[in-house]
Amino acid sequence: MKILADENMPYVEALFADVGEVVRVDGRKLTAEQVIDADVLLVRSVTQVNRQLLALNTQLQFVGSATIGMDHIDQVYLTERNICYTNAPGCNATAVGEYAFIAMLELARRFEQPLKNKTVGIIGAGNTGSALQKCLQAYGVKVLLHDPLLATSDDPRNFVALDELITRCDVISLHVPLTKSGAHPTWYLFDEARLASLRPDCWLLNCCRGEVIDNRALFAIKQLRDDLKLVLDVWEGEPHPMAELVPYVDIATPHIAGYSLEGKARGTFMLYEALMAHLGLTAHKSMDELLPPLWSQQLNPASVPDENALLSLVRLVYDLRDDDLVFRNRFLNHNGFDLMRKNHKHRREFSALRLANHAGSDVDWVLKLGFSGVGL
Numbered sequence: 001m002k003i004l005a006d007e008n009m010p011y012v013e014a015l016f017a018d019v020g021e022v023v024r025v026d027g028r029k030l031t032a033e034q035v036i037d038a039d040v041l042l043v044r045s046v047t048q049v050n051r052q053l054l055a056l057n058t059q060l061q062f063v064g065s066a067t068i069g070m071d072h073i074d075q076v077y078l079t080e081r082n083i084c085y086t087n088a089p090g091c092n093a094t095a096v097g098e099y100a101f102i103a104m105l106e107l108a109r110r111f112e113q114p115l116k117n118k119t120v121g122i123i124g125a126g127n128t129g130s131a132l133q134k135c136l137q138a139y140g141v142k143v144l145l146h147d148p149l150l151a152t153s154d155d156p157r158n159f160v161a162l163d164e165l166i167t168r169c170d171v172i173s174l175h176v177p178l179t180k181s182g183a184h185p186t187w188y189l190f191d192e193a194r195l196a197s198l199r200p201d202c203w204l205l206n207c208c209r210g211e212v213i214d215n216r217a218l219f220a221i222k223q224l225r226d227d228l229k230l231v232l233d234v235w236e237g238e239p240h241p242m243a244e245l246v247p248y249v250d251i252a253t254p255h256i257a258g259y260s261l262e263g264k265a266r267g268t269f270m271l272y273e274a275l276m277a278h279l280g281l282t283a284h285k286s287m288d289e290l291l292p293p294l295w296s297q298q299l300n301p302a303s304v305p306d307e308n309a310l311l312s313l314v315r316l317v318y319d320l321r322d323d324d325l326v327f328r329n330r331f332l333n334h335n336g337f338d339l340m341r342k343n344h345k346h347r348r349e350f351s352a353l354r355l356a357n358h359a360g361s362d363v364d365w366v367l368k369l370g371f372s373g374v375g376l
């Protein structure tokens with residue numbers, strides 16, 4: 001069995017080598033000729049899996065994408081061809097939730113506006129939106145949710161209309177899939193009119209797909225409104241972000257919000273489990289065997305963190321400023337965006353750090369954020 005796998009997907013050999021021959025490929029440049037004799041295709045968000053890519057292949061039986069987003073997979077075509085396909089829902093949700101939370105703490109410090117006093121609106125309350133909600137609520141920040149699909153499901157949470165969320169929220173974080181059709185399309189959800197309606201001093205974060213915000217309109221509005229603060233991990237037209245926009249973005253990264261080692265390992269592992277099920281085999285490997293220990297696994301904090309100390313604590317796990325700096329220095333280089341993603345040193349999630357022997361303080365909320373505890 002020939003397994004074609006993106007070169008930037010970790011742990012493929014560890015999990016798939018005894019299922020078949022693993023061949024690594026550059027997912028962005030993958031051609032129909034390379035796919036001709038593949039039985040299994042393991043991709044990331046940069047590979048368009050469609051009629052054109054699979055034109056020469058008659059034996060493909062399984063496509064796995066180690067991502068949450070599915071906008072690069074032509075699901076109708078794969079169904080037509082009777083090819084089994086899957087993604088990895090939720091694999092990097094914690095990473096994205098923690099990224100957005102850390103980004104808010106960074107803005108709070110930089111602009112001297114405590115996060116604790118703000119109301120945060122989450123648009124799209126699925127896996128990544130809920131992971132952010134968990135962090136914010138653990139820290140005691142007021143959260144409003146907008147998700148028209150979940151609002152009409154049996155989800156017990158309260159949801160508000162989009163316009164109400166925009167009117168009431170100081171911070172807005174986007175967590176929707178990119179869709180162009182259906183009852184609630186998200187393509188340019190934040191167009192010129194919506195951007196213009198953001199509250200004074202609003203912080204806008206996009207960790208889902210670049211095209212959910214009209215980037216030209218965003219650039220135009222930033223010329224007029226210095227009060228808006230922006231965190232963009234995703235960009236319209238990746239891998240070529242709009243160069244003029246970058247200097248106006250307060251935290252800018254190359255689509256790596258989901259790049260925790262745990263998230264990446266979980267993504268590959270979910271595909272391993274799905275392929276084994278598809279082949280009728282038992283998945284006997286475990287994800288825990290894959291992850292190395294954190295450089296420092298245990299910390300004995302001096303006091304329960306206030307917002308500044310909390311930021312210092314989360315920076316131990318992930319210093320977002322490093323990724324922002326690298327992005328500004330390199331995004332205009334040839335192939336810069338993709339190289340930053342390829343060479344990204346995946347961070348760890350909060351759970352990799354254990355807080356120990358805390359002197360009788362209430363650390364419950366820190367644990368609820370996702371840190372582990374020892375002897376607390």
Ligand SMILES: NC(=O)c1ccc[n+]([C@@H]2O[C@H](COP(=O)([O-])OP(=O)(O)OC[C@H]3O[C@@H](n4cnc5c(N)ncnc54)[C@H](O)[C@@H]3O)[C@@H](O)[C@H]2O)c1
Pocket residue numbers: 068069070089090092093096123124125126127128129146147148149150175176177178184185186207208209233234255256257258259
């Ligand atoms: N930056 C990154 O590294 C990164 C990582 C993971 C996911 N993503 C992107 O984020 C998206 C969301 O991920 P997720 O795991 O939360 O997905 P999810 O499917 O768990 O949740 C998405 C939610 O959005 C809701 N939704 C759909 N249309 C909406 C609309 N018009 N308005 C409001 N809500 C709407 C859905 O009902 C769903 O609950 C993915 O599709 C992917 O494109 C980016």
Ligand SMILES: O=C(O)[C@H](O)[C@H](O)COP(=O)(O)O
Pocket residue numbers: 043044045046066067068069070092255257258259
């Ligand atoms: O949809 C997703 O899961 C994310 O956008 C994911 O982090 C994209 O990363 P990639 O597959 O391009 O490595």
